[in-house]
Amino acid sequence: MNPNKKRLRRTMMFLNAQKPGLIKDPYIYKPDSIMLDLEDAVAENQKDAARFSLYHALKTINYRGCERVVRINGLDTPYWKEDIRCAVAGGCDAIRIPKTESAQDVKVVEAEVVQAEKDFGREEGSVLIMAAIESARGVMRALDICESSERLFGIALSGGDYTKDLQTHITGTGIELMGARQNMVIAARAAGVQCFDTVYTDLDDMDGFRQDVENIHLMGFDGKSIINPRQINIVHEIFTPKQKDIIFAEKVVREIDTKKAQGIGVFTVDGKMIDIAFYDGAKRTIELAKASGVYKGDL
């Protein structure tokens, strides 16, 4: 398995692949991933120019460990195959499929990625795939999409196009996204892949943004698509385990290990009932803390 499949992806920041001011140094803001966009951020008559710019950016810029995902154009356009070839030839880490509606959509993209890896001398399996779900049909098929390919590391909700399809609109409250969000997280967890929330487009409403991120964190998402560096700190703050939670998780892991050896199944830690059901969650907190660079312990 590609070791990057489960890497930390709290923030996945979109940027127009054609704009030199955006693509030259986004790593300075330290998002976990950048998503170089060839799709909706790029005007129809600029698709070739954007692809050209993307290729040279990938070839020449050192993004310093920041994951480089390329959002290709839709499978109903004449652009997507050439988008994949340029992205893979340039050295991208992953392809984001927009408007994914079925497992078959992922499979046809995978076939092109496999061919491009061969053609451009990339290691087999080095390019991962993620699928953006932007329609009611896609949401209803989320589990099939999650299970469509070994290369698929996750799915992402795209709220703008999804609410258009649902015949509603983005309100900022999240009510219109509740069903899709819950369905997608459940599907992703059932398949063992990651799940990412949609962008929050009102850059002047940072309180609304914080509330949105807190909600999706509680729902079980792994991270969020974002559009601007100003949104990074809030997402990282909410998605990085707090020291008090890390310390509690360490106690839970140590106590479960100790009590198990003593033949004790249920007990309390800091006044809270603990049994084996809490073990994986505590381990996950510690792994997330390690990946986020805030772990000081020795587990």
Ligand SMILES: CC(C)(COP(=O)(O)OP(=O)(O)OC[C@H]1O[C@@H](n2cnc3c(N)ncnc32)[C@H](O)[C@@H]1OP(=O)(O)O)[C@@H](O)C(=O)NCCC(=O)NCCSC(=O)C[C@@](O)(CC(=O)O)C(=O)O
């Ligand atoms: C919104 C705005 C124009 C505001 O610009 P502003 O310049 O006013 O912002 P400022 O804050 O003043 O910038 C301060 C400094 O940060 C730099 N800076 C800003 N943004 C940066 C960035 N993204 N990456 C690196 N650098 C950045 C900037 O260059 C400046 O640098 P400097 O001059 O050196 O100080 C800008 O952010 C932007 O273009 N965002 C990305 C938009 C985009 O790609 N949309 C498509 C994807 S969504 C979609 O398609 C819908 C979806 O599909 C979604 C789904 O899938 O979920 C669905 O269906 O819902």
Ligand SMILES: [Mg+2]
């Ligand atoms: Mg969209």
